[in-house]
Amino acid sequence: MSTRDLFEAVGAVALLLPFALFALLGLAGLSGRRLSERTTTTATQIAVIGGLTSSLAVLAFMLVSGTRSVRVDLGDWFSIPEQHLHFHIKFLFDRLSVPLVILTYFLCGTVGAFASRYLHREDGFARFFFLYAIFLLGMCLSTTAGTIETLFFGWELVGLSSALLVAFFQERRAPAENGLRVWGVYRFADAAFLGAALLLHHLSGAGDFEALAGAGPWPESASTVSTHAATAVGLLLLIAAAGKSALVPFSGWLPRAMEGPTPSSAIFYGALSVHLGAYLLLRCCSLLEASIPLSIAVVVAGLVSAGFGALTTRVQTDIKSSLAFASLTQVGLIVAEIGLGFRYLPLIHIVGHACIRTLQLIRAPSLLHDHHEMENALGGLEGSPERSGVLPEPARERLYALALARGHLDDAIDANLVGPFVRFFHRITELEDRLSRDEPNASDPAPTQKGVEP
Amino acid sequence: MSSFHLPWLEVLPLVPLVGAAWAYVAQDGDRSHRRSTLCSALALAVATAAALDYVWIAASHDVRQVQGLLFAVDDLSAPLLPLVALLYAVTILATPKEKTDRFAFSGTLVSESILLATLTTREPIALAALLCAGLVPPRFELRARGGGARPYTVHGVTFGVLLATGMTLSHFGPSTETWGLPLIALAMLLRSGVPPLHAWTLDLIQRGSFGTAILLISPMAGAYGMMRLCIPVAPDWLLQAIILVCSLGSLWAAGVALTVNDARRVFAALASGQAALILIGLALGNPIGVAGGLCLWISAALSLAGLGLVLRAVESRIGRFNLARFLGLYAQVPGLAALFLLTGLALVGFPGTIGFVGSELLIEGSAVLHPAEGLVVVSTAALNGVAILRAYLRTFTGTSRSAKPVLEIRNRERIAVVLLAGLVIGGGVLPQPGVSSRYRAAAHLLRARSAAISPPGRSPSEGGIAWASGRGENSHWP
Known part of the structure; x- marks a missing residue:
């Protein structure tokens, strides 16, 4: 076995461990066997530490040997050889994926340790760690994906776990509604992602990962598709990234996502999944280089989101929402950097921002305590001096109101998209009722009671 | 032989x-x-x-x-x-x-x-007769439970008339086949419950027993009839028409599944949408698309049955229920909640489940020549995904208002649903045997089709349904 083979095997371990954790917790749940908190925590620690060690080993190998990428090829998931159709399971450790997978393990490990105490003796302890395992697996698959299918697989796992974690405190109605909202936006983003892959296949005749991410090692990968195709496909990918990273106009789900437990808010919406859209744009940066209009669109989307986030975060009345919009500001800047043609800068920005935001969100429940400690140490905090703004007072008030209402983005989506959709299909349902009515004027039977055969 | x-x-x-x-x-x-x-x-x-x-x-x-x-x-x-x-x-x-x-x-x-x-x-005639006969036992059940079953009966009779007329016209050769095949296709769309021809499924699911509805809808007998009697000999324009109707039908069903509140109606809408997607795949006319339709057929049957059995188990505990409010059942039936989510996600083609393979092949099969149909598949899956999570959250989250305890999943129910769930996951993790088998069937169908559409020296007496059932010299179906 050569050194390269050895490190490919090590890379595979980094991906198999979260899968093993997911399988263990999932099978335990399905079979009705409740694992103890200690067992759950230990299994999580083993998976995270093992995965982190493996990822670091791959990084060390790449640095020492000067290798730009390590490919882990697990073969065909399924194939139709007669049609030259192969659904490959392939992973790629390169300059983009290795920092992100190490970041994923590092932050998931930190938050896992935090959550094992934070959720101690909570009813949903096992459920949280199962969803955490799905998220960890999804992030690892997304960031190291070497095929479109693998990327989509991870992308979907991240979306599902995120939505269910928003609805974690499920005895209350609001988290469930917010979870559904998050899922709705994610599914829209998923559809845009699949639409991009479909369009790419249609326009270029090739639906493989190389057509999407470009040929050659990242970030020097060169686009293999025409400018026209790059613009069309890239715009759909921008929509997918905007949905996943809560860019304007999809920003409304970000504060809603804070309904989940603090550890999940920290790791998912503050640190990792909120950067997944930016990761997608980085991975497909060759498309941006092939199309100037696409790059301009990315810069505009990033700057508008950053401006919106900066404005909105200042007027939030709870710390988690404030941090959520602060995250949006940084993610917007990262996206703008990508659009401007930077490659390593946004990557460093993602890593730095994810770490600091995780720390802030984990400290969020202790904010008042921290504040009082600081106040006691300083002998009292003076309020900030009154400052006169650059803008006239009426404009500032309007801006304040707009920021407080979070730009009315959710209202606009509800009024212009969700509302007409629901009303249209309510009419369709009424039509169906008329078609399926037994007698012309009869109403539907009343719901039966318990014990009556449905 | x-x-x-x-x-x-x-x-x-x-x-x-x-x-x-x-x-x-x-x-x-x-x-x-x-x-x-x-x-x-x-x-x-x-x-x-x-x-x-x-x-x-x-x-x-x-x-x-x-x-x-x-x-x-x-x-x-x-x-x-x-x-x-x-x-x-x-x-x-x-x-x-x-x-x-x-x-x-x-x-x-x-x-x-x-x-x-x-x-x-x-025999094609026996097949048509059996497809009609399959609608009779549920009709007896509907009558026995009270009510008129009028929409179900009207649709059933219409199906029989369309099928009989279509087959008769097709029997007399190519000159009348042009009129016969669309009638057969229409009959099969009706039998599959593709919107807007799905009122009978709504009547059945509203008035019949849930178990009967699951068993009549899930196996997709209409798709089988379409596959045997129509697609092997359908001209391209008819396949395009089927794709168009099914595209609209799948979006219709997905929209209704997302907005309707009655749990049974959600199930019926999801089933109609899946039937439409399967027929899109079968009508795509290329091996990958047809194989996708066939894979989706298996996955939809398993997932719909699993989802239906979970809903039926919930109904047996709390009666017919509505998704307008949050029922909060998770604490009492976590096992059912998990199985609901699993089978529901498989139904919408979530990665790692059996449904993903069929959806992927369907999208792949439509990518080159039918990108619009690919977008329909993608959009339907997205909407159905939201509908499934909405139904899950409304059923299992919130605070239960029931004063009585609700029983957790029973052993019989557990065996049934876990078996289906195991197949749903197993088929998703190890899909190759299923894909190979479905591809072989698709390739065989398309060979029979190309032989039937342009057979050397095809005489009028050999036309019509004989070709549809594969009596052509290049076909293996007798």
Whole structure:
């Protein structure tokens, strides 16, 4: 076995461990066997530490040997050889994926340790760690994906776990509604992602990962598709990234996502999944280089989101929402950097921002305590001096109101998209009722009671 | 021509038929339930043996069809036999105890017998007759439960008339076939419950028993009829028309599933949407698309049955329910909640489940020539995904207002749904055998189609339904 083979095997371990954790917790749940908190925590620690060690080993190998990428090829998931159709399971450790997978393990490990105490003796302890395992697996698959299918697989796992974690405190109605909202936006983003892959296949005749991410090692990968195709496909990918990273106009789900437990808010919406859209744009940066209009669109989307986030975060009345919009500001800047043609800068920005935001969100429940400690140490905090703004007072008030209402983005989506959709299909349902009515004027039977055969 | 080692196919429809008589003479519901469970399990064993025997013979003799004394099996129908038998067995097994007095076990077994015969019959006319006959036992049940069953009856009669007229016209050769095939296609769209031709499914699901509705809808008998009687000889314009209708139908169904509040209606809408997607795949006319449609067929049948059984189990605990409010059942039935989510996600093609493979192949098959249909598949999956999570959250989250405790999943229900869930996951993790089998069936169908559309020296007397059933010289279906 050569050194390269050895490190490919090590890379595979980094991906198999979260899968093993997911399988263990999932099978335990399905079979009705409740694992103890200690067992759950230990299994999580083993998976995270093992995965982190493996990822670091791959990084060390790449640095020492000067290798730009390590490919882990697990073969065909399924194939139709007669049609030259192969659904490959392939992973790629390169300059983009290795920092992100190490970041994923590092932050998931930190938050896992935090959550094992934070959720101690909570009813949903096992459920949280199962969803955490799905998220960890999804992030690892997304960031190291070497095929479109693998990327989509991870992308979907991240979306599902995120939505269910928003609805974690499920005895209350609001988290469930917010979870559904998050899922709705994610599914829209998923559809845009699949639409991009479909369009790419249609326009270029090739639906493989190389057509999407470009040929050659990242970030020097060169686009293999025409400018026209790059613009069309890239715009759909921008929509997918905007949905996943809560860019304007999809920003409304970000504060809603804070309904989940603090550890999940920290790791998912503050640190990792909120950067997944930016990761997608980085991975497909060759498309941006092939199309100037696409790059301009990315810069505009990033700057508008950053401006919106900066404005909105200042007027939030709870710390988690404030941090959520602060995250949006940084993610917007990262996206703008990508659009401007930077490659390593946004990557460093993602890593730095994810770490600091995780720390802030984990400290969020202790904010008042921290504040009082600081106040006691300083002998009292003076309020900030009154400052006169650059803008006239009426404009500032309007801006304040707009920021407080979070730009009315959710209202606009509800009024212009969700509302007409629901009303249209309510009419369709009424039509169906008329078609399926037994007698012309009869109403539907009343719901039966318990014990009556449905 | 090769034949089976044992007369599996002849025995297969008889097992549930004998079981129906045995269950009918039982003195009480419990006994009827036990006898039905036993007979449906036996039918499953025979169907599995027939399918395995087919695989063995097909591999060793390199044939694409194996004939019994009266019936025959090919690549298309071989996996459908155990699939259908499994759906009946788990539905009968999971029937709640408090419903055994009201569930029509003998009628269900008669339906199973008819459907198994449908899948193995060689004659087009017998196939059409059996497709019509399959609608009769549920009609008796609807009448027995009170109410007129008018929409169901009207649609059933319309289906029969369209099919009979279409087949008659097709029988007289190419000159009248132009009119006959669209009628057959329309009949199969109706039988599949593709919106807006789906009012009968709504009537059935609103007024019939949930178990009967699951068993009539999930196996997708309409798609089978389309596959046997129409698609092999349909001209391209007709396939385009089917794709167009089904595209609109799938979006219609997805929108309704997302906005309607009655849980049964959500199930019916999801089933209609899946039927439409399957027909899109079958009508795409390329091997990958058709294989995608066939894969989706298997996954939709398993997932719909699993989802339906979970909803039925919930209904048996709290009665018919509505998604307008949050029911908060998670704390009491976490097992059902997990299985609901699993089967629901498989239904919408979530990665790692059996549904993903079919959806991927469908999208892949539409990418080059039919990107609009690919976008329809993507959009339908997205909307259905939201509908599933909405139904899950409304059913299992929130605070339960029920003063009475709700029973957790029972062993019979657990066996049934975990079995389906295992297949849903297993088929998603190891999809290659299923994909290969479905691709072979798709390739066979398309070969028969190309032979039928432009046969050398095709005479008028050989036209019509004879070609549809594969009587062409290049076809293996007798």
